[in-house]
Amino acid sequence: MRLLVTGGxxxxxxxxxxxxxxxxxxxEITVLDKLTYAGDRATLASVTEGSDPRVRLVxxxxxxxxxxxxxxxxxxxxxGPGAVVHxxxxxxxxxxxHDPWPFVQTNLxxxxxxxxxxxxxxxxxxxxSTDEVYGDLPLADPSDDPERSKFTAETPYNPSSPYSAxxxxxxxxxxxxxxxxxxxxxxSNCSNNYGPWQHVEKFIPRQVTNxxxxxxxxxxxxxxxxxxxxxxxxxxxxxxxxLQRGRIGETYLIGADGEANNLRVVRTLxxxxxxxxxxxxxxxxxxxxxxxxxxxxxxxxxxxxWRPLHRDLRSGLKATLEWxxxxxxxxxxxxxxxxxxxxxxxx
Ligand code: NAD
Ligand code: DAU
Numbered sequence: 137m138r139l140l141v142t143g144g145x146x147x148x149x150x151x152x153x154x155x156x157x158x159x160x161x162x163x164e165i166t167v168l169d170k171l172t173y174a175g176d177r178a179t180l181a182s183v184t185e186g187s188d189p190r191v192r193l194v195x196x197x198x199x200x201x202x203x204x205x206x207x208x209x210x211x212x213x214x215x216g217p218g219a220v221v222h223x224x225x226x227x228x229x230x231x232x233x234h235d236p237w238p239f240v241q242t243n244l245x246x247x248x249x250x251x252x253x254x255x256x257x258x259x260x261x262x263x264x265s266t267d268e269v270y271g272d273l274p275l276a277d278p279s280d281d282p283e284r285s286k287f288t289a290e291t292p293y294n295p296s297s298p299y300s301a302x303x304x305x306x307x308x309x310x311x312x313x314x315x316x317x318x319x320x321x322x323x324s325n326c327s328n329n330y331g332p333w334q335h336v337e338k339f340i341p342r343q344v345t346n347x348x349x350x351x352x353x354x355x356x357x358x359x360x361x362x363x364x365x366x367x368x369x370x371x372x373x374x375x376x377x378x379l380q381r382g383r384i385g386e387t388y389l390i391g392a393d394g395e396a397n398n399l400r401v402v403r404t405l406x407x408x409x410x411x412x413x414x415x416x417x418x419x420x421x422x423x424x425x426x427x428x429x430x431x432x433x434x435x436x437x438x439x440x441x442w443r444p445l446h447r448d449l450r451s452g453l454k455a456t457l458e459w460x461x462x463x464x465x466x467x468x469x470x471x472x473x474x475x476x477x478x479x480x481x482x483x
Contacts, residue, residue, distance in 0.1 A: 137217050138164045140207050142198045142250065143224030145175035147334040148264070152221065152372045157183050157191055164190045168207055170197045170242075174227065178466060179333050198224045198246035204253045212257035219260040219379060222250055225306075228337055229268075229299045230481070233423055236298035243302035244309070251313040254321070261321040262379050263310045267364070267389065268300035269293050269325060272426035275360060286432040287325075289387045296424045307387075314385045322382040324375060326390035327431045330452065331368035332459045336467050337474045339363075340453070343402055343416075344460045345471055347409045354483055357421035359399035362428035366392040367446035377440040391431025392444035401453070408454050419483045 139156070143149040144167030156163050167184070169175045177184070183191040196203045211218030224246055226232065226239040247263065254261045270287045271294030293308075295301040313319040334341045343353040374390040382388060403413040436442045446452045460467060 137162060137219070138166070138211050138214050139218070140166050140168060140211055140220045142168045142220065142222045142246075143175070145169040145171055145177060145180055145193065146223060146227070147174075147338075148329055148368055148371060149223035150179040150333050151331060151368045152223065152375065153180060153183065153191060155369065155372055156376075157188055165192070166207060166210070167191070167193045168196055168198060168204070169193065169224065171195050172226075173470075174335050176466075197242075198222075199241055199249050201249045201252065204249045205256065208250070208253035208257050208259050211259050217260075219262065220250060220254060221262050221264065221375065221379065222247065223264045225303065226299065228335075229297045230337070230422060232297050232299035232302075236302075239298050239302045243299075244305050247306035247309050251309055251319060251321075255313060255317050255319050258320075260379075261310070261319065262375060262382075263307065263321060263323045264375065265307050265323055265325045266300065266303050267325050267327045267391070267429050267431055268297070268426065269295050269304040269307055271296055271300075273428040273430055275362065275427050286430040287389060288432045289389060289435065296426050311385075320384050322378050322384060323387045324378050324390050325387065326371050326374070327364035327366050327392075327394070327429055329368045329371050330365055330456055332456070332463070333466070334368075335474075336471050337477075339398065340401065340405075340456060341460060341467065342474070343405055344457050345467060347405060347411065347457075348461060348464070349471070353402045353406070353416040354419045354478070355398050355402055355416050356419060356483065357425060359402070359418060360397050361425060362395050362397045362430070364391050364430050365394035365396060365401075365449055365452070366390065366444065367452050370444040370446055373445070374436055374440075374442050377436070377442045381440050383439075386435075388436045388440070389431050389433050390436060391433045392447065394449050395428075395430055396449055401449075404450055404453055405457060408450075408457055420481070
């Protein structure tokens, strides 16, 4: 099998490439990545720099129609099955609030370019998306049954930020290309990922690396916002399940019942590092900050038999803290510039 993996030098895409190279000897991968501030050649170096002839990295823009047509055409011309797994995106909400244009370009025009290419060449596409397309849920009242309020594939789209609006738009493009042009595509909408190789701008790596540096973690607002955490390996196992067994045109929600509010995550990280659990700062809130995400993944579980392997958030956070301690050379070059950006925002 041959795969074109867009955004494969970013957090989730790189984890996907490494896991696939390790576990599936029959798969050849071309990564298409623009290597923006969020993509890093070093993340893939162990598989791209000569050591594994099955993985190649093409530096380029997913919105470059000519390039995308050529790479998708290669898949169509090769023996055996081929597919595109589309991770490439501008992915950080805070950035989208200050400069939405790259989000429109990559998330909308990039997905459009890919859809036209897979339509032209008759190639299977899996589109990786986010639960944020559904907007947010009210913070749970402890007396409520939490099962009553989770996102499902029937939840109306109601995105809050330029990031989630462009992801919502990209999902709708995929749905329209399936219905109108018979494109062979699936969509997955996943909750918040954590694990190795996540950029230090994101919540967990930011706080982990702050703690390593002896800096107090920064929590937006009152810290009561809830995210539904899933380990990146479980997300990518679900992507493979959908790629292999998902129904064309279907949307699968991916989540591992990992709800926690931001204070709980930060307090756990501080405890794991042997520090005072109250040694964090509350800082200015994110404008339009979504309150709570929670995923009902029953379709993925019942139809495709997927189950998460990482079920305990505390031990996942411990392993992540250790990974960042062991891989300082990877994240250190980005840390100062990321914190300088946050300092300008008062966060
Ligand atoms: P990331 O920001 O870490 O990586 C994005 C990658 O895409 C980078 O390597 C970047 O260089 C590349 N890229 C950006 N613009 C590009 C362009 N125009 N052409 C080619 N490559 C480009 O993001 P991530 O967290 O790994 O997210 C990957 C995908 O998963 C995104 O589509 C995101 O919406 C989705 N998602 C993320 C999460 C999460 O918690 N991180 C959860 C659900 C869904
Ligand atoms: O739900 C899936 C989404 O999860 C993905 O689509 C996005 O690509 C991904 O970035 C993530 O979005 P969030 O905005 O939820 O993630 P972020 O890591 O930016 O923030 C997680 C929570 O932590 C959120 O409530 C904001 C808060 N936060 C974030 C940062 C960076 C803080 O309290 N302090 C911080 O320093």
